[in-house]
Amino acid sequence: MHAEVYAGDYQTVSQLKFIRDQAKQANLNQRNILTNIGMLASSGINSHHVIRIVPMLLRKFMHIDIAGFFWANQDGDMIDAYVETPSFLSANLLASCLKFQNESKLNWPSFKENVNAGSSAGNLQIFQNDCFYESEHYKNTYEPINIRHIIDVVVHDGARPYGAFLFMRADNKGKFSKEETEILKVASKLLSSAFRLPIQNNIPTKRTYDLGLVLVDKALNRRFCNLTAHQILWMMTRTSELPMQFDTDDQIDSLIKKSCLHGIQQAFKNGTYTESKNCYWGEFLIKYQFDQESETVAVNLQQMQPYPCHLAIKLNQENLTPTRLMITWLLLKGCVRKEISRKLAIGEHTVAEHIQDIFKYFSISSTNDLILKIYR
Numbered sequence: 001m002h003a004e005v006y007a008g009d010y011q012t013v014s015q016l017k018f019i020r021d022q023a024k025q026a027n028l029n030q031r032n033i034l035t036n037i038g039m040l041a042s043s044g045i046n047s048h049h050v051i052r053i054v055p056m057l058l059r060k061f062m063h064i065d066i067a068g069f070f071w072a073n074q075d076g077d078m079i080d081a082y083v084e085t086p087s088f089l090s091a092n093l094l095a096s097c098l099k100f101q102n103e104s105k106l107n108w109p110s111f112k113e114n115v116n117a118g119s120s121a122g123n124l125q126i127f128q129n130d131c132f133y134e135s136e137h138y139k140n141t142y143e144p145i146n147i148r149h150i151i152d153v154v155v156h157d158g159a160r161p162y163g164a165f166l167f168m169r170a171d172n173k174g175k176f177s178k179e180e181t182e183i184l185k186v187a188s189k190l191l192s193s194a195f196r197l198p199i200q201n202n203i204p205t206k207r208t209y210d211l212g213l214v215l216v217d218k219a220l221n222r223r224f225c226n227l228t229a230h231q232i233l234w235m236m237t238r239t240s241e242l243p244m245q246f247d248t249d250d251q252i253d254s255l256i257k258k259s260c261l262h263g264i265q266q267a268f269k270n271g272t273y274t275e276s277k278n279c280y281w282g283e284f285l286i287k288y289q290f291d292q293e294s295e296t297v298a299v300n301l302q303q304m305q306p307y308p309c310h311l312a313i314k315l316n317q318e319n320l321t322p323t324r325l326m327i328t329w330l331l332l333k334g335c336v337r338k339e340i341s342r343k344l345a346i347g348e349h350t351v352a353e354h355i356q357d358i359f360k361y362f363s364i365s366s367t368n369d370l371i372l373k374i375y376r
Helices: 013-023 028-041 047-058 091-103 111-116 123-127 136-145 178-191 227-236 252-270 307-315 322-333 337-344 348-362 367-375
Strands: 066-072 078-083 149-156 161-169 205-217 222-225 272-279 282-291 296-306
Touching: 013 028, 013 178, 013 322, 013 337, 028 047, 028 178, 028 307, 028 322, 047 066, 047 078, 047 161, 047 178, 047 307, 066 111, 078 161, 091 136, 111 149, 111 161, 123 149, 149 178, 161 178, 205 227, 205 252, 205 307, 222 227, 222 252, 227 252, 227 272, 227 282, 227 296, 252 272, 252 282, 252 296, 296 307, 307 322, 307 367, 322 337, 322 348, 322 367, 337 348, 348 367
Parallel strands: none
Antiparallel strands: 066 078, 066 161, 149 161, 205 222, 205 296, 272 282, 282 296
16 A cells, blocks of 8 residues: 555644754754654554554664553553563562552652653662662562663653653663663653644554464464564453453463464364454454464464554664654655645755755655655
């Protein structure tokens, strides 16, 4: 599908100025990434999609082993969660965390206290002391998965909290630096747009995640399941009524049976089977293929992501200046030269020069070529 990204009117003159002003606080490489985050956050898609992409973008200059996000309601209570490693949301881990918090107010701030403190990054780091590293909570939860350093990034627009990221990494990658903390504070401010702007429901989609793979035999024994498959299986079992559940049903084998049992049975019977599923986290395409020699069914899981997610990932691989990155986003959105000039408050001649440089960079000669290049 080759189509322009429709993003409503959220990427306005004032919104784009806000993104540029915030991104100026970083060096050129980081400015590019922050601009990309700002454009993604203001594109009018559901925050759940944005949350999955942001760690991918930040990893271009920051070591992150595991990332997660915890949503908050108006009062600051946790209402939803996502972690790249779903087992990190186990009931045992949650109970361990609450026990550690309740042992002393000096141990760890509560989620509500944290998100209500305002837009910030790094608050949890001051609690990572001997008390934390010597606790049963650390030894039972973080140490087994080789996590030593944790930083939080609270998203708060000054009026209400929206939630907080947790970025985690191993001991050999060192503590999160002061520079990283400052950049994450900027990202926090940019991300507030993803939560407070209305959601556009008519943005085209594309299969972005297509690496989820599960192998099962006729007895439904799991032979293989990669992390992406585990993530997608976890998401497919969420509902708006029960967006997160900390229970043993989140084990991989249970998730496979919940979401894929019918498809697996059809593949064993007919050789192949394809189905799509819509849920709280979006639309998923699942393909089943029976292999007669090994007597297993391969389950390929793909998530349909809004085009702005695909665009953010693709442009994160390119070496464009922040201004040219914004112009590329606007061109793909369908904006003409005059409109881009108005939105970015720069002359039409300057915009034309940037567009020619963008075309030269991608070895193309038109906006249509750019659409084909990025969306292929």
